[in-house]
Amino acid sequence: MHVQWADESVALGGRQSSENYLNIPKLIDAAKRSGAACVHPGYGFLSEDTRFALSCAEAKLKFIGPTVENLQLAGDKLDAKKSMRSAGLSVIPGSDVAIAKLADASALAREYGYPVILKAAAGGGGRGMRVCNDEATINEEFPVAQAEARAAFGDGKIYMEKFIPRGRHVEVQVLGDGKGGAVHLGERNCSVQRRHQKLIEESPSPGIDAALRENICAAALQGVKHIGYLNAGTMEFLLDQSGNFYFMEINARIQVEHPVTEMVTGVDLIKEQFKIAMGEPLVPQDAIHSKGWAIECRINAEDPDMNFLPCPGVIETLFLPDGPGVRVDTHIHAGYEIPIYYDTLLAKLIVHAKTRHEAVAKMSRCLDEFIISPTSTTISFHKKVLRDADFIEGRYDTDFVSRYLEVEQDEDD
Numbered sequence: 001m002h003v004q005w006a007d008e009s010v011a012l013g014g015r016q017s018s019e020n021y022l023n024i025p026k027l028i029d030a031a032k033r034s035g036a037a038c039v040h041p042g043y044g045f046l047s048e049d050t051r052f053a054l055s056c057a058e059a060k061l062k063f064i065g066p067t068v069e070n071l072q073l074a075g076d077k078l079d080a081k082k083s084m085r086s087a088g089l090s091v092i093p094g095s096d097v098a099i100a101k102l103a104d105a106s107a108l109a110r111e112y113g114y115p116v117i118l119k120a121a122a123g124g125g126g127r128g129m130r131v132c133n134d135e136a137t138i139n140e141e142f143p144v145a146q147a148e149a150r151a152a153f154g155d156g157k158i159y160m161e162k163f164i165p166r167g168r169h170v171e172v173q174v175l176g177d178g179k180g181g182a183v184h185l186g187e188r189n190c191s192v193q194r195r196h197q198k199l200i201e202e203s204p205s206p207g208i209d210a211a212l213r214e215n216i217c218a219a220a221l222q223g224v225k226h227i228g229y230l231n232a233g234t235m236e237f238l239l240d241q242s243g244n245f246y247f248m249e250i251n252a253r254i255q256v257e258h259p260v261t262e263m264v265t266g267v268d269l270i271k272e273q274f275k276i277a278m279g280e281p282l283v284p285q286d287a288i289h290s291k292g293w294a295i296e297c298r299i300n301a302e303d304p305d306m307n308f309l310p311c312p313g314v315i316e317t318l319f320l321p322d323g324p325g326v327r328v329d330t331h332i333h334a335g336y337e338i339p340i341y342y343d344t345l346l347a348k349l350i351v352h353a354k355t356r357h358e359a360v361a362k363m364s365r366c367l368d369e370f371i372i373s374p375t376s377t378t379i380s381f382h383k384k385v386l387r388d389a390d391f392i393e394g395r396y397d398t399d400f401v402s403r404y405l406e407v408e409q410d411e412d413d
Contacts (some may be wrong), residue, residue: 038062087226094161120149126196170218178230207395321366
């Protein structure tokens with residue numbers, strides 16, 4: 001619908017992403033044909049691709065995002081860890097170089113002690129990640145992780161970290177001016193995940209006191225100032241059960257969950273990206289204040305009762321929830337055909353309220369009102385999670401969904 005409403009659009013053609021949204025020459029040509037002066041890369045496809053940023057520069061198009069140097073550093077997780085370690089941040093214990101051979105992976109795992117986690121050096125989003133609890137598992141998962149990393153990012157480099165069980169995934173939204181100046185807009189908790197893919201995000205984070213929040217945000221600023229970061233980005237951390245936090249990675253782009261930060265701070269992050277790209281100063285740190293609580297649920301075209309099987313098809317009936325403090329970011333409409341070629345994300349439902357208790361209640365109401373028919377979606381899954389006692393009390397971590405699904409399966413059996 002947004003294409004139909006646009007003043008001008010350019011057809012890229014093709015169905016596979018390799019034929020359109022990952023096709024750099026086509027995108028540059030579309031920008032030139034439209035007379036665009038700049039390109040906003042969004043949060044998927046080529047948003048962190050150094051080749052795309054360089055192509056924009058060569059075409060004299062302003063890339064509304066980090067510098068090529070920022071992208072190169074963030075794109076290699078090992079280099080990013082080394083840089084943050086030199087900046088004085090704590091990083092998760094792990095390998096300093098890529099691991100090419102299974103024998104080396106097994107030896108390192110014995111040195112660190114199980115469990116360990118394998119990660120793709122060239123990417124994120126959960127692809128190439130494998131948790132290994134013993135040698136038999138690492139023998140099985142190492143070649144799979146390599147193959148998945150190669151398929152997803154064109155680079156099969158794998159590194160290893162000590163796995164921190166029951167950790168909490170907390171990230172800090174930052175803006176940088178590229179000259180060593182930076183501000184933060186608070187943190188988000190993204191621990192409700194399935195296969196390392198985020199499902200629910202909220203800001204601020206439950207279970208974090210003011211002192212820890214201040215320390216983790218200060219560490220994030222310390223890191224981005226160290227590398228002269230430009231534009232919007234996210235510093236991602238893992239908190240252990242003792243309250244220690246470790247740097248994981250830099251997301252050198254705007255993120256899917258940025259609306260929760262916008263709801264609590266009132267700062268339009270996309271607008272700030274444009275302002276930074278235009279050379280305007282950063283919004284002052286003392287002008288950024290968090291108010292209330294925001295929660296986001298990602299609505300995917302997947303069937304939770306069928307192991308989250310993707311569900312393409314035509315949306316016949318659509319009703320979006322509404323009201324004060326309710327926001328729905330979506331591209332779908334009645335009659336929209338869900339393609340099989342792209343990510344299953346259909347919509348982001350975000351709510352804002354004075355307290356977390358009120359935000360949970362508002363989100364539950366909105367999920368009840370949200371109708372997407374006849375396709376199956378994750379709305380039903382989110383309804384159940386929001387009724388879970390551990391979620392309601394904020395007692396959840398990155399293992400929450402796997403434990404929840406195991407309990408649900410046992411009850412069904």
